[in-house]
Amino acid sequence: MPARRETGPSIDDATAVARVRAGDRDAYAGLVRRYTADAHRVAVLVGAGPDADDVVQVAFVKAYRTIGSFRDGAPFRPWLLRIVVNEARNAVRAARRYRGATERSAQLDGFDAALLAPDPAVEAVATERRAALLAAVRALPEPQQRVVACRYFLDLDEQETATVLGWPRGTVKSRLHRALKRLQAELYRQALDVEQEVDHG
Known part of the structure; x- marks a missing residue:
């Protein structure tokens, strides 16, 4: 056989x-x-x-x-x-x-x-934390959204991300760096807003 x-x-x-x-x-x-x-x-x-x-x-x-x-x-x-x-x-x-x-x-x-x-752009997400993160990513400029999605949602490395997006590797690095700084600031702001709501609740 x-x-x-x-x-x-x-x-x-x-x-x-x-x-x-x-x-x-x-x-x-x-x-x-x-x-x-x-x-x-x-x-x-x-x-x-x-x-x-x-x-x-x-x-x-x-x-x-x-x-x-x-x-x-x-x-x-x-x-x-x-x-x-x-x-x-x-x-x-x-x-x-x-x-x-x-x-x-x-x-x-x-x-x-x-x-x-x-x-609707995406299905409803399971947790508030994930929803907040996705909202923060969607608020980024489109090129930064794409680079974050490739690197962290799809787990592509820098070279693979450069291939998918058709960018030089240096562009991937710089846009990712700017995107992560903006995300960090936005998530910190959201956390402060939640704290203030709890304090005044």
Whole structure:
């Protein structure tokens, strides 16, 4: 009886990519399973919100079609997540244009555009502390949001973050440093606000 060929999570990325290039669709299915959660987190953090699932699906299709351009020896995860970031940005821009057109149309029809409910950007978080942290991250300028998301929510190293975001490594370092200083100041301010509420409660 022939040995069963490994195509699931037990093979490494380089082996899986080589098999995909040789026409093994099961190997690609294994990569999809391995990185769907990370890809979804990236899409949400970049702002795709309710369109995150669609963004991830399009990104995986695009990665499959362009896997021939993937450089041998490079890490697969950052390469894939960069495609996700680009697709999420496209989706965010398209959604913004659509919302603008919808609001203009509603105003022309005599409806109050303020009644149009904004799409939620992320699912409700489990704890108040996590909610406060995510709110502080979302209040950062967009480039700083992205670098924090890559380094701490996705646990990418500096070089992987640079690859995903398409920035020089020095830019990653400087933006991350500024982002962490702003986060620290914001979380400290929130803690003081809570203390004052308790004191006056």
